[in-house]
Amino acid sequence: MKSCEAIIFTAHFTFALIQCVGSSELKLIFTxxxxxxxxxxxxxTYPNDPYKEDAWPNxxxxxxxxxCRQQYELGNFLRRKYSKLLSKSYKSHEIYxxxxxTSRxxxxxxxNLAGLYRNFQPEPNPIHTVPEEEDFVLLRTGLPCPGYDLAFKKDSRKVFSKIDKANEDFFKFVSKMSGIRDASTKNIGRLVGALEREIRNNFIMPDWIFAVWWDPTMGKYRTVYEMLYDINSVRQLTKFNSKKKARYQSGFLIGTLMKNMKRKVDNFKKESKKMNMYSTHDGTVMSLMYALGIGNDINPPVGSCIMFDLYKNSHTDRFYVEIQFRNDTKERPISLILPK
Known part of the structure; x- marks a missing residue:
């Protein structure tokens, strides 16, 4: 834990310094x-869902x-942003x-690579991966971790029980209609995930999904889907919404990001790598943001992106880091300032 704190302090310190240096003096050398x-x-899906797996082409x-279109567009954005850093054509020594x-x-x-390199022709194994049980860098959230499990259990017990108690009749209704036994805050994730994508893809939904129900939290009537969506958002956020929980999940990742930057700083004249790209999940993005103290209580949308840009001052031997975030709707990324 101490090493994690030191890493975060270093990232904040270097980023703070970049505000005091003229942009004309800085050269982007790695991202x-x-x-x-x-x-x-x-x-x-859920037991009573009229749409089973064969409703989806793949x-x-x-x-x-x-x-794929979203990622292609993100690749186009990265091409524009890093046009002076990367070659126009794919070069394996420049990008990892x-x-x-997972397939997705x-x-x-x-x-993304097809958007980044317009005429991209895949070479053998340009995308690296390891088995899930060996992946401690991108660390699929949910893997066994006693420290995290204890912290999550402590936080979720209080939050979930309050929601469940206030919505007891609502969850009984959800159980009856969905076929989920003893529906509650902790077990509606797959239900909401299925409903969200079916609605987004214009599937004809069962009437109960849009039935009106009293929401004690909001103090007004809302649809069943709206209530389920918001409750599930709380469930998801509770997994990561403290530095302690997030650091258990993202400690290896933060350490890897820092080691990569240090390697570039120590060998910036010889090190040819210009970009490291990581294709991950919402939990990875969310836990990283909370571990850095920049979580925003919103589940990262599909295609959202965090960028860690490493600059060198052209007049000195000093290096600086800028962190930016781009969601799925804004073309211009937002600069993130880490808390003290």
Whole structure:
């Protein structure tokens, strides 16, 4: 934990200094880009769902055509942003691409590269991955971690029980209609994930999804789907919305990002690598942001992207880091300032 704190302090210190240096004096020499995959099909569904896996052309857990388009557009954006850093054509010594070992993230990386390099012709294995059980860098959230499990259990018990108690009749209704046994805050994730994507893809939904129900939290009537969506957002945020929980999930990732920058700083004249690209999940992006103290209580949208840009002062031997975030709707990225 101490090493994690030191890493975060260093990142904040260097970023703060960049505000005091004229942009004309800085040269971008390296960047690390980490993004959430594009739009996907549901991970699974709920018992009474009229739409099963065969309703989706490629089945569950897959990148959609829209998801590929989103990543292609993100690749176009990265090309414009880093046009002076990267060669126009793909060169393996300039860019390293890493993905978690899932179809949707691997496909997202391929679509992104197609946008980044307009005439991209894949070479053998340009996208690197490792088995999930060995991935401690991008670390699929949810893998066993006793320290995290204890912290999450402590936080979620209080938050979830309050929601469940206030919505007892609502959850009984959801259980009856969905077929989920004892529906509650902790077990509606797959239900909401399926509903969200079915609605987005214009599927004809069962009437109960849009039935009106009293929401005790908002103090007004809302649809069942609206209530489920918001409750599930709280469930998802509770996984990461403290530095302690987020650092358990993102400690290796932060350490890797820092080591990559240090390697470039120590060997900037010889080190040819200009970009490291990471194709990941919402939990990876969210836990990283909370670990750095810049979480915004919003689940990162598909195609959202964090960029860590490393600059060198052309007049000195000093290096600086700028962190930016781009969501799925804004062309211009937002600069992020880490808290003291």
């Amino acid at each position: 690390q880009v980490l993004y959430r995959h594009g739009e996907r099909t549901p991970l699974s 089945g569950f857990k897959q990148l959609t055509v829209e998801g 691409v890493r993905s978690t070992n 993230t691997l496909a997202s990386a391929a679509c």
